[in-house]
Amino acid sequence: MMTNLSVLRTIRLICAIAGALLAVSLPAKSALAAAPVPEVDVPGVEVPALQSLRGMTPPDPSGTEGGRKVDLMTDYVLNRGAAILLGKALFWDMEVGSDSATACASCHFHAGVDHRITNQINPGQASTHSNVTSIFNKPFVASDIPGDVASYATLSGGKGGPNYTLKKTDFPTHVLADPLNRNSAIVYSSDDVIGSQGVFDANFVKPNQPRFDKCTQQPDGVFQVGGINVRRSTGRNAPSVINAAFNVRNFWDGRANNVFNGFSPFGNRDPDAGIFVTNDRSGVAVKVKLALNDASAASQAVGPPGSPVEMSCGGRTFADIGRRMLDTLMLKQQRISSTDSVLGPVSGARRPTYRELIKAAFQPRLWNATQQVSLGGAPYTQMEANFPLFFGLAIQMYESTLISDQAPLDAYLDGNTQAMNAQQVAGMNLFLGKGKCVSCHGGAELTNAGSRLLFHPRERIERMVMADNLTTLYDNGFYNTGVRPTSEDLALGGTDAWGNPLSFSREYNTALQGGKVPDPLDIDVCTFEAPLSAAIPCDATLTPNVGFRDSVDGAFKTPTLRNIALTGPYFHNGSRATLKQVMEFYNRGGDRRGEDANNTSGFEHPAANQHNTSNLDPDMTNLNLTPDEVDALVKFMEVGLTDPRVAWERAPFDHPSLVIPQGHVGDENAVTLKPVSPKITTRQALDAPVSLKPIGAEGRSLSEGPLQPFYNDL
Secondary structure: OOOOOOOOOOOHHHHHHHHHHOOOOOOHHHHHHHOOOOOOOOOOOOOOOOOOOOOOOOOOOEEEEOOEEEEHHHHOEOOHHHHHHHHHHHHHOHHHOOOOOOOHHHHOOEOOEOOOOEOOEEOOOOOOOHHHOOOOOOOOOOOOOOOOOOOOOOOOOOOOOOOOEOOHHHOOOEEEOOOOOOOOOEEEEOOOEEOOEOOOOEEEEEOOOOOOOEEEEOOOOOOEEOOEEOOOEOOOOOOOOOOHHHOOOEOOOOOEOOOEOOOOOOHHHOOOOOEEEEOOOOOOEEEEOEEEEOOHHHHHHOOHHHOOOOOOOEOOOHHHHHHHHOOOEOOOOOOOOOOOOOOHHHOOOOOOEHHHHHHHHEOHHHOOOOOOEEEOOEEEOHHHHOHHHHHHHHHHHHHOOOOOOOOHHHHHHOOOOOOOOHHHHHHHHHHHOOOOHHHOOOOOOOOOOOOHHHHOHHHOEEEEEOOOOOEEEEEOOEEOOOOOOHHHOOEOOOEOOOOOEOOHHHHHHHHHOOOOOOOOOOOOHHHOOOOOOOOOOOOOOOOOOOOOOEOOOOEEEOOOOOOHHHOOOEOOOOOEOOHHHHHHHHHOOOOOOEEOOEEOOOEEEHHHOEEEOOOOOOOOOOOOOOHHHHHHHHHHHHHHOOOHHHHOOOOOOOEOOEEEEEEEOEOOOOEOEOOOOOOOOOOEEOEEEEEEOOEOOOOOOOOOOOOOOHHHHO
């Protein structure tokens, strides 16, 4: 890390005074030093602040392999530039999908997110109420939501569901009679999610096809129009990959572990994870355990390619992906600008294969075995078996270059007082004060889930007085803000495939009871906002009572607000199309129904021994912002937080061409059947593709203009 973040703990009791610490006429850093600080009757507190991202880079992963200490550049990567090139190619390559038409970038092509508007709706498949997970629009009244109404159509009156095209008037998806009163009569409310379309429902048979995996398609009872299958859509909105390399954990529920095991997203949780290495001249590769810290972007990268919703036929392993991809020419279907900041040197007629790229990027001990290895009872080459290792680390290294540190805010915090106008500076002061935004969106990355926790891992668990005035523990950077009832998506309150809680707090509870937990936990109780004891100084040997209360059900990772103007729709469920709609939500204190001590953020979770009637973050209160204050906050976020390089797709945010399915030919009532071909065994809808041209380092042309907000696409 080039610049070590100073840790400024978010003390919520004094958020309201923070705005006074930034004078409009002074640069932020000198203002912090010069402005008088109001007296606060709280000992030892620090004021939350904003920081420039300039000069910061994500740390290179390091950890252990088979018990010995290792680090990225010494033990795995031969050439950083070659690895970044490999990562960018893999991220944008449509061949990675089972259908040879779906790339990682298909859900992250627009400022790191997905801006498609057709066939993006999911019926809410993360709900704990299994009887409603396949029902679009919610044509029923939810018994656990006071005042709920049935939603037989979208807000605009459209049919919704598969292959529906979203409209401006479909947002927000929760509408109240009084926008300032969260308990006023519900006019409209849907549990549907605006996600990202992926692949058709199918089961993997084998690779080694010329352009696609051989899969057996099957009728889809959910994602279909008139009995014709359409592409499935994810149950959560796609977060941005820009600056994601700073996150301690990735995905909305944090399941992409900080520790990369070289095999899957789950770090030390996966008992079958391992990589194959050669240690001598025998040509035999042996399997060893890998645990690389600070590599959540790598953990995230190896999730979607095997997902039967996002990119893959069901049951396809990463070694199967490697078997098909290794001798495939890089980006063979796609065009590359000769001025591409990374791919330019290989943009000519003869492109390398992925086998060649891996050999140029990674150490021979990871791919030079002469004998096959056994994986899941099947034989693979060492390079095939290690394909998730190469894939994850290369994409982590590519995403570590996607750092948007040239927003007007960065210039302002570095002393350029002309970088933001008076309205934007006023919005920044509201962000720090009355708006309470910095309580969750702190630090240089504007998310509490970012690298402040990399530098201070002992603060990954926090103890605080919640909205119901009860003390609880929770995972720092993950909050329940009452976007939807907790019963519709437990998020961090869920478990992994082996029954381990996703939450650090719940693992801590297990550890206090003498149980084993997969994630390393080193908790400093003296960092807790709500102390375990009133004694001064703090006694670091104290521990919470076994079976303590936690507030992790329905808690989602705080997304970065950088480039937020371009990354709609907003929230994990994509329920807002504009930042003004987002601020309307926060101004009324969120959308939970009920009172602070008993509301829809609560969840009865006996399996976790949690019986909370509220899990609500304490800052979710009425903000009483005036219309002018809302406008100022929105302008600060829209303009002050947008890196122009992201908006204009200039290096490092340039990219090759990409064809993305924008739903299917037809509409929500009828679709055109895809022509018969050897790879189709069921009735599938014909894609309606959108082609993105390759963009070089110089970015988009003036005639093309910059990327636009999601609302403009509707």
